[in-house]
Amino acid sequence: RLFSSAVTSEDDEADEKDPSMLKSKFKERLQVERTKSLLGGGQDRIDRQHAKGSLTARERLEILFDEGTFQELDAFKTHRCTEFNMENIQFPGDGVITGYGKVNDRYVYAFSQDFTVFGGSLSETHAEKIVKIMEMATRVGAPVIGLNDSGGARIQEGVNSLAGYADVFQANVDASGVIPQISVVMGPCAGGAVYSPAMTDFIFMVESTSYRFVTGPDVVKTVTNEDVTKEDLGGSKVHVSKSGVAHGRFGNDIATMKAMRRLLDFLPSSNDKSTLPIKETSDPPDRLVPELERLVPDDPNSPYDMKNIIRQIVDHGDIFEIMPEMAQNIVTGFARMEGHTVGIVANNPLTLAGCLDINASNKAARFVRFCDAFNIPLVTLVDVPGFLPGTEQEFGGIIRHGAKLLFAYAEATVPKVTVITRKSYGGAYDVMASKHLRVDCNYAWPGTEIAVMGAKGAVNILYRGDNNVEQHISEYNEKFANPMIAAQRGFVDDIIDPQDTRRILCNDLRLLRTKTMPEIKKKHSNIPL
Ligand code: HXC
Numbered sequence: 001r002l003f004s005s006a007v008t009s010e011d012d013e014a015d016e017k018d019p020s021m022l023k024s025k026f027k028e029r030l031q032v033e034r035t036k037s038l039l040g041g042g043q044d045r046i047d048r049q050h051a052k053g054s055l056t057a058r059e060r061l062e063i064l065f066d067e068g069t070f071q072e073l074d075a076f077k078t079h080r081c082t083e084f085n086m087e088n089i090q091f092p093g094d095g096v097i098t099g100y101g102k103v104n105d106r107y108v109y110a111f112s113q114d115f116t117v118f119g120g121s122l123s124e125t126h127a128e129k130i131v132k133i134m135e136m137a138t139r140v141g142a143p144v145i146g147l148n149d150s151g152g153a154r155i156q157e158g159v160n161s162l163a164g165y166a167d168v169f170q171a172n173v174d175a176s177g178v179i180p181q182i183s184v185v186m187g188p189c190a191g192g193a194v195y196s197p198a199m200t201d202f203i204f205m206v207e208s209t210s211y212r213f214v215t216g217p218d219v220v221k222t223v224t225n226e227d228v229t230k231e232d233l234g235g236s237k238v239h240v241s242k243s244g245v246a247h248g249r250f251g252n253d254i255a256t257m258k259a260m261r262r263l264l265d266f267l268p269s270s271n272d273k274s275t276l277p278i279k280e281t282s283d284p285p286d287r288l289v290p291e292l293e294r295l296v297p298d299d300p301n302s303p304y305d306m307k308n309i310i311r312q313i314v315d316h317g318d319i320f321e322i323m324p325e326m327a328q329n330i331v332t333g334f335a336r337m338e339g340h341t342v343g344i345v346a347n348n349p350l351t352l353a354g355c356l357d358i359n360a361s362n363k364a365a366r367f368v369r370f371c372d373a374f375n376i377p378l379v380t381l382v383d384v385p386g387f388l389p390g391t392e393q394e395f396g397g398i399i400r401h402g403a404k405l406l407f408a409y410a411e412a413t414v415p416k417v418t419v420i421t422r423k424s425y426g427g428a429y430d431v432m433a434s435k436h437l438r439v440d441c442n443y444a445w446p447g448t449e450i451a452v453m454g455a456k457g458a459v460n461i462l463y464r465g466d467n468n469v470e471q472h473i474s475e476y477n478e479k480f481a482n483p484m485i486a487a488q489r490g491f492v493d494d495i496i497d498p499q500d501t502r503r504i505l506c507n508d509l510r511l512l513r514t515k516t517m518p519e520i521k522k523k524h525s526n527i528p529l
Contacts, residue, residue: 037075037092041116049116054187054209055253057097057114060147063257064110070101073133079123084156091117095150098129100142103264106277109137112147115187119151122193126154127164134171141270143180145260148197149187165192172199177373180267184256185210185246198245201370202263202322205236205249206256212239212246241325244359248324263320266334266341273375278339283315285338285506292498296383296422300449300481306331306348306381309421313337313379313502319344322367327359332367337379338506340513343371346381347432349422356428357388358401365404368412369527377415377509380433385454386426402431403528410437411525415512417441417505420483420492423449435491440515441508443501444483444492451480 040046040056049056055063061070075097078090095117100109111130113120130146137144153161175181176199183197185205189212197203197212205212213234220226220233232238239246250256269275289312297304311317314335321333328351333344345364347354371378387393387402409416409431417440418433429450435442444450452458455476463472479485486492496504 033076033092040093040095040114041091041118045116052209053252054115054149054206056116057112057120057147057149060186060253060257061097061099061101061110061112063254064145064147064260065101065103065108066105070099070110072097072099074098074129077125077129079125079154079157081123081154081157081160083158086156093117094123094126094129095120096122096126096129098133100133100136103261106264106269107140107142108264109133109142109144110147111144113150113187115149115151118154120149120187121151121154122161122164122168123154123157124160124164127161127167131167131171134168134175138171138175138178141179141272141275143182143264143267143269144175145182145184145264146197146200148183148185148189148193150193151188152191152193162192165196168196169199172196176201177271179270180264180374182260182263184260185212186253186256190214190216202248203239203246204256204259205239205246206253207236207249207251209253211235237325240323244323244326244362247322263334266320266336268341268374268376271374276375277341279315279336281315281336281339285510286503288499289313289502290499292501296445296447296498298447300423301353303349303353305350306346306354306383306421309381310335310344310346313505314342314344315339323363327357327363329354329357330360330364332364334376335379337502337509340509341376342379342509343367343376344379344381345433347384349383352388353385354383355385355388356402356405356431357393358396358398361398361401361405365401365408365527368405368408372408372412372414375414377417377512378409378412378433379505379509380416380418380439382418382420382424382429382432383422384424384428384432386428400528402427406431406437407525407527409433409439411527413515413517415440415509415515417508417512418443419496419501419505420444420448420450421498422447425449425451426453435493440512441505442492443494443496443504444486445498445501446482446495448483448495449477449481450483450486450491451476455480 046056076092077094078092079094096111096113098111100107111133134144181200183200183203185197187210194212194214211230211234217228217230217233220228236249240249250259291312295308310319314337319333319335329348331346331348335342335344387398416433430436433439455473458476459469459472483492483495487495
């Protein structure tokens with residue numbers, strides 16, 4: 001029998017006699033099972049979910065997808081566990097809703113774990129459902145978004161649920177670089193369960209109601225004797241600002257789902273170039289931006305917010321920032337130029353004077369690699385005094401982490417355009433999408449300084465013990481406090497009027513849409529991890 005409800009022998013006899021009766025009885029049972037599936041763990045548990053301030057797995061999908069477009073798969077799938085009396089506890093769908101639908105009229109696959117069914121815990125069959133949609137998404141070239149709300153491996157299933165997790169991990173890796181994978185943590189996410197989101201491209205969290213940790217507060221107390229709350233150990237604030245394990249957070253489930261719709265709008269459906277989205281725009285590509293002439297202070301040491309510059313350059317000032325609360329000395333995010341998605345990477349002098357440090361290097365390197373994997377052109381805005389000095393950085397491995405960004409830019413073959421807005425010093429000059437990393441178009445604004453180091457440091461070394469410090473500093477500045485030497489060498493293609501930046505970049509990006517680069521045959525590179 002297809003469904004679990006008992007069927008009597010009288011029913012059987014009637015069915016055999018009358019095929020139309022058989023059909024109508026089946027329809028009735030189908031309706032019963034469908035209703036059960038829609039109700040998840042039942043009204044009580046749904047009420048508890050709402051009392052926490054959370055939506056149910058289905059309500060989240062309703063907000064994520066364009067109305068009426070979601071097609072559920074495997075709504076009747078049930079677990080096969082026979083331990084702990086589990087054969088008598090069945091919920092059609094087994095704690096995860098899977099399927100596909102449209103987001104802004106483009107296909108997206110999704111799974112949404114249902115905390116009302118066994119705490120959203122992952123069984124062997126629950127995993128099979130997730131893997132099925134991931135494989136389908138990879139085959140057809142559509143993003144996958146996973147809404148995680150789960151107590152982790154289903155305890156009753158033992159190693160079968162661990163195997164299920166491993167199958168999901170493998171599917172994550174197989175899909176990586178082929179389709180965008182987005183994870184949203186909307187409730188608990190503990191134990192090994194944290195690792196599937198960790199292998200996806202972007203991870204978002206919901207403020208106050210979501211948390212992620214490998215071991216919870218009780219285990220931490222036992223092992224390290226630390227007292228820590230769930231929120232302080234693995235809440236959204238910790239992960240977006242300290243650990244970097246999440247890329248953003250939003251106030252509640254509704255705001256989070258709406259933000260995901262916005263993010264998906266910027267992303268291609270797959271690594272096939274033809275799926276890059278184009279959005280009609282009324283923002284003219286040749287728009288002059290006189291504001292850019294006054295947004296950068298003349299004093300090279302005065303802070304300013306690079307985000308104001310970005311907003312002036314991109315279509316309608318619209319940017320979706322990735323990791324806005326982490327390593328704020330570098331900005332990463334998606335925007336559009338002439339309706340085409342670009343990845344923005346920009347030093348921000350507002351924090352740590354825009355220096356590159358470990359966290360900024362990691363943040364930007366991962367972003368650059370995503371853009372390169374998915375054919376998204378890179379626009380880099382540079383105002384960098386160098387790498388952040390100090391024992392903390394050196395002991396933390398700034399050499400290895402800084403190398404990631406250098407490596408990522410150098411291996412990226414997407415269109416790359418760079419503008420230096422005020423200064424570019426030392427190794428950071430090379431790293432920040434310099435001409436030498438096969439960047440297609442490099443520009444500098446007229447006030448730019450490009451040198452090995454700042455005047456004071458340089459004079460201290462070149463003229464140690466000399467009393468004429470002030471004179472040497474001004475000579476040094478006269479020589480290096482402008483981009484002319486770089487322009488004479490062809491390391492910047494032109495020194496441009498700031499107000500002309502948008503027009504020039506749009507023009508270059510249009511031209512670069514047909515860029516091709518010969519592939520170097522190798523299995524894969526070995527980026528310093
Ligand atoms: C089976 C589970 C479950 C699990 C929760 N439930 N977690 N069932 N397996 N892992 C069930 C509960 O029995 C309960 O069922 C319902 O879900 C809701 O759980 P509550 O505890 O009542 O909810 P709450 O108080 O909100 O606490 C949520 C929680 C807690 C913090 C997630 O349930 C919890 O600590 N669960 C265990 C977490 C865990 O250690 N998981 C294994 C991690 S190791 P009823 O019927 O009462 O509603 C792991 C390995 C993966 O995941 C390895 C991959 C490499």
